[in-house]
Each structure stands twice: as structure tokens, then as C-alpha cells.
Amino acid sequence: xxxxxxxxxxxxxxxxxxxxxxxxxxxxxxxxxxxxxxxxxxxxxxxxxxxxxxxxxxxxxxxxxxxxxxxxxxxxxxxxxxxxxxxxxxxxxxxxxxxxxxxxxxxxxxxxxxxxxxxxxxxxxxxxxxxxxxxxxxxxxxxxxxxxxxxxxxxxxxxxxxxxxxxxxxxxxxxxxxxxxxxxxxxxxxxxxxxxxxxxxxxxxxxxxxxxxxxxxxxxxxxxxxxxxxxxxxxxxxxxxxxxxxxxxxxxxxxxxxxxxxxxxxxxxxxxxxxxxxxxxxxxxxxxxxxxxxxxxxxxxxxxxxxxxxxxxxxxxxxxxxxxxx
Amino acid sequence: xxxxxxxxxxxxxxxxxxxxxxxxxxxxxxxxxxxxxxxxxxxxxxxxxxxxxxxxxxxxxxxxxxxxxxxxxxxxxxxxxxxxxxxxxxxxxxxxxxxxxxxxxxxxxxxxxxxxxxxxxxxxxxxxxxxxxxxxxxxxxxxxxxxxxxxxxxxxxxxxxxxxxxxxxxxxxx
Numbered sequence: 001x002x003x004x005x006x007x008x009x010x011x012x013x014x015x016x017x018x019x020x021x022x023x024x025x026x027x028x029x030x031x032x033x034x035x036x037x038x039x040x041x042x043x044x045x046x047x048x049x050x051x052x053x054x055x056x057x058x059x060x061x062x063x064x065x066x067x068x069x070x071x072x073x074x075x076x077x078x079x080x081x082x083x084x085x086x087x088x089x090x091x092x093x094x095x096x097x098x099x100x101x102x103x104x105x106x107x108x109x110x111x112x113x114x115x116x117x118x119x120x121x122x123x124x125x126x127x128x129x130x131x132x133x134x135x136x137x138x139x140x141x142x143x144x145x146x147x148x149x150x151x152x153x154x155x156x157x158x159x160x161x162x163x164x165x166x167x168x169x170x171x172x173x174x175x176x177x178x179x180x181x182x183x184x185x186x187x188x189x190x191x192x193x194x195x196x197x198x199x200x201x202x203x204x205x206x207x208x209x210x211x212x213x214x215x216x217x218x219x220x221x222x223x224x225x226x227x228x229x230x231x232x233x234x235x236x237x238x239x240x241x242x243x244x245x246x247x248x249x250x251x252x253x254x255x256x257x258x259x260x261x262x263x264x265x266x267x268x269x270x271x272x273x274x275x276x277x278x279x280x281x282x283x284x285x286x287x288x289x290x291x292x293x294x295x296x297x298x299x300x301x302x303x304x305x306x307x308x309x310x311x312x313x314x315x316x317x318x319x320x321x322x323x324x325x326x
Numbered sequence: 327x328x329x330x331x332x333x334x335x336x337x338x339x340x341x342x343x344x345x346x347x348x349x350x351x352x353x354x355x356x357x358x359x360x361x362x363x364x365x366x367x368x369x370x371x372x373x374x375x376x377x378x379x380x381x382x383x384x385x386x387x388x389x390x391x392x393x394x395x396x397x398x399x400x401x402x403x404x405x406x407x408x409x410x411x412x413x414x415x416x417x418x419x420x421x422x423x424x425x426x427x428x429x430x431x432x433x434x435x436x437x438x439x440x441x442x443x444x445x446x447x448x449x450x451x452x453x454x455x456x457x458x459x460x461x462x463x464x465x466x467x468x469x470x471x472x473x474x475x476x477x478x479x480x481x482x483x484x485x486x487x488x489x490x491x492x493x494x495x496x497x498x499x500x
Contacts, residue, residue, distance in 0.1 A: 108468070222469030245473055251465045262473040271470035286370050294466065307470045312370075 032133035033124040033266070035149050039163065042170035045069050049203055050142065050193030051081070056186050056290025066203040077204045089206040095221075096206060105211050108221035119266055122242050127266030130154050130240035131161075138164040141173040142190040151267055156180055157238040157314045159291060161267060169195050177291035179311065186290035223249040230259040232274050236321035238314050240265040263308075263318070270308030270318060277303040286312050295319040331359050335367070 049066040064079040073092040080086040087098040097106040119127065127133070131151040138148030146164040153160050160182075164174040174189035211217055227247040245262040258275040277298055284303075287294040293315040294307045299322060306319040327350060334347045350356050 220465065222465050222472070249469060251469075260469060262470075264473070269470065269474040271466070271473065273466060273469070292467070305466055307466050309474060 031135070032127045032131065032149075032151070033119050035133075035135070036119065036127070036267070038170040039165050039172050042165075043067075043172060044074060046169055046171055046195060047197075047199050048171060048193060048195045049197075049199060050190045053189045053191055054187070055184070055189075057288075059290075062191070066199060068199050068201075068204055075204050077206070087207060089204070098206060098208065100207075103212070103215045104218060105208075105215055106218045106220055108219070120242075120244070123244070123264055123266035126240045126242060126264075127151075130158065130265055131267065142193045144173060144193070146173055153180075155239065156311070157240070158265060158268065158310055159185070164189075166195065171195055177309065186292075220252050223251050225249045225260060226257075230261065230274070231325045232259050232261060232272070233323055233325050234261070234263070234272060234318050234321055235323050236317055237263065238310075238317060241270065244269070268309035270306060270310055270315060272318060272322060273305040273307075274299070274302050274322060275305075277301055286316065288312060327356060328359050331356065332363060335360075335363055 047068045047070070049064075052063045052065050054061045054063065061083055062081040064077075064081060066077045068075045074090070075092065076088075076090040078086075078088040085098075085100045087100075089096045089098070093109070095108045097108075099105070131153055133152075134150050136148050136150065138146035140146065141164045144166050147167045149161075149163045149165070151161040151163075160178040160180075162174075162176040162178065163172055165172050171193070172188075173193060175187065176184050177186040179185050225245070225247040226249070227245070230246055230248065241263040242265075243261060244264045245260070247260055248257040249260050250257040254275075256276050258273045261272040261274075263270045263272070277300075284296050284298060287296075291309045292307065293310060293312045294305065295312065295315045295318075296303060296305045297319045298304075304319050304322045306315045306322075308315050308318075330343065330347045331351075334344065351360060
């Protein structure tokens, strides 16, 4: 017995050393992905309401937000507090965008689902390989003491990300995208928030119980994806991005389907759309809205549109290297 | 001056500044900047003559330069102007093609401030082509958000769409 113990001690020490040596990498990988999973789930499965400030480039806007999670279903209402009036009401089956100034309501079947409950092992590895991740005290946001997650990019192909979360519930209270010079290009932040309190159902009702007669009703939405091999490839895919989806979707009002491929580095996604080029496709080139860059380019008989939360150069590189599979 | 040229191209100068700026475009430096910004703009919009890559363009540029007559009596006052401008134009073009493709720039022998200027120029143009938010096709944005881990935070994907639709999204007003 005594003998055994004496032998076990060095073995344990060795094992401990091995664990300690292996720990930093595995821990960083796990913690970055786990943290992302935690906040994503929290945003979906908590009920909360508050005021959110959105900053895209030099534009600031505020919204009243109410999110309800009940019996496994989500409902949400967003109300713009400045700028042109907008109201977005999301029920489990559809999303309605109200534009009272223009007297337009846009109705979409609910298609955005929680595609990212967890990251794939490949995405988890990419996250650790292409970003330095650390958790630090984040100070106060919306009156709450937060923890801050910093994702610092290791190359110039992606933005830096900072997230402030409520440590108790995991709800994100502020997020920031910063470019390589450290300038904030997009920010979402609660200025006040109530989490898990009983939500007044009225907060989730649209201001119009029925669409007024003189309003225009537009039906739209991105259509459903049919997963399928498209025979399109990105030949110069920036490091760290892996394909997470490939298929076809038919946008409303179009006869031809568009190929849709999605690449992700675990933190952001970049979508590639390829569709037959038509003369109505006048929009070619770069468009930027906060952290979202879009680049459209003609590729022989096709138009390629790339959209993603990445620097314009990254989006552009992808757009220009789309080719038929050899 | 470079900033003024950029503003001129964007139609942001007032009448007096416009006259002043146009008068200054008589200088070779200013004209090179004007040309350089247009090349950058064309490339950023994908309407450049060489949106497929920089090699063909550079090859044509070199051929064109080689065909240029050699000036046997260079202007004595500004001997450095031509090479510096050329370097800058090349750097700017590369910067426009790759935008932040630093590695591509490092293989071209250009003065560091040329790179910085080119980069600044590219940044200026990138900022200038920023379109009104309502122009972003909502369908692409929405189709994309479904897969974006970022879009699934508090406020959900709709917060960003809401902000992106600031002017009602290309909806014709009745």
C-alpha cells in the first residue's frame, strides 16, 4: 500500500505537468467557443427588454427592444426611437416590418433560425487559431457589472470583436467591431435593460392591430435554402474560413435560383451568392454598412454578391475568386 | 490638396473651392492624384479595366511606360517628381486592388510614405463609396444573417436589419 502510494506520486506529478502544459491551448479553444455558445443561447432563451443603441460608422440610432421566450418560442419587437419610424415585430411564424412614414408593411415568413446553437469542431479550432481570446472584467454597462470577451484578430482578414456580457445570465449588453486601427466601426449597446422580469405582453404587440387600408403590403424574405452541391468554389478563401453551408435559394420575385454558400471563421460569416447576370443588376462594387461589407462583381454570365462581417478587402477577395469547380 | 481632390470627385466642394481646385489641377502632381483616385475608385467599384488582378494591369502599365518617349531635358526644378509619383501610383493601384493586402505591397520597392499615402487614398475612396444604408439589398442581408453567429446576439438579426433599413428599404413612396 505504502509502496504503491510512493510510486503514484511521481506519476501524478507527471500527469499534472502534462495537463498544465496542454491546458492553455485547449482551454483557450474551449473557452472562446463556450463563451460564444453561452451568449448566443442567452440572447435566444432569455426574456428581456430595454433600450439599445446602434452605431454604424458615424450613424447612431436607438431602439426599444423587447424579447420574450416562452414555451420554446421566441417573440420580439423592435421600435426605432429616432430617425424614420420603423417597427419590427417578430412572431414564431412571421416577421413584419412597419414603415408608417412610407405606409408600407413588409411581411416575411419567419426564416431566421438559430443555426448556431454550437460551433463545429472545425469552427472552434479556427476561432482559437485566428483570434486571441481573453476574458477580462468589463466595467459597467446599462447599470450592470460585466465581463468582457476580447477576440483580437491575428491577421488583417478579420475585424476585432469585444463583447460585454452580464455574467449571471450571459446576456450580451454591448458588442463592438473594431478595425485594425482600433476604430469602432459598429457597436450595439443596451443603455438600460431588464432581464427575466415578467414582460408586459403589450410590449410585443404591433402598434397596428390590422394593416391600414391605405398601406402597401409587400411580401418578401430570403426564401428557403435547398442544400445542394453548387459546383461553385472560392479559390482564394482567406485563412480560417470554412464552408458551413452550400445550396440554392430562390429570392421572391425571381425565376432563377441563386447559389448560396456560407463561410465562417467561428465568429463571423461571409455569404456568397451567385446568380445569372441580368441587365437590371446595376449594383456592382462595394457597399458598407457598419461592420457589414458587400461586394458585387460580374463573373461572365453571372453576378457574384458577397456579404459578410469582414473588412472590405476580405469580402472583395472572396468575390473575385469565385469560380466553377474545375 | 489631396483631400480637396477627393472632395472634388465626390462633388462636395463649394463653388469657390471648386474653382480653386480646378485651377490647381494644372499641376502634374495634382493630376496624378486625380488619376490615381479614379483608378482606386474604379477598382473598388469593380469597374476597373483589370478587376481580375494586378498583374495584367501592371504589365500593360510597364509596356506603356516603356513606350513613353524619354525626356532628354528634364525640368531642373523638380527632378524627383516623376519617379515619386509613379511609385505612389503603383502603390496606390496595388493598394486599391488588395486594399489592405500588405504582403503584396511589400514586394514592390516603394518608399514607405508612398505606401502610407496609397493606403490613405484607398481608405478615403472606401469611405466615399459607402452607400446609403437603404441600398443594401435586404434579401441578401436577411439570407446572410441566418448563418451569421454575430447576428444571433441580443437584439437578434433584426436589430441590424432595422438599422440597415433606416430609410425604408428602397420602398417607393406612394
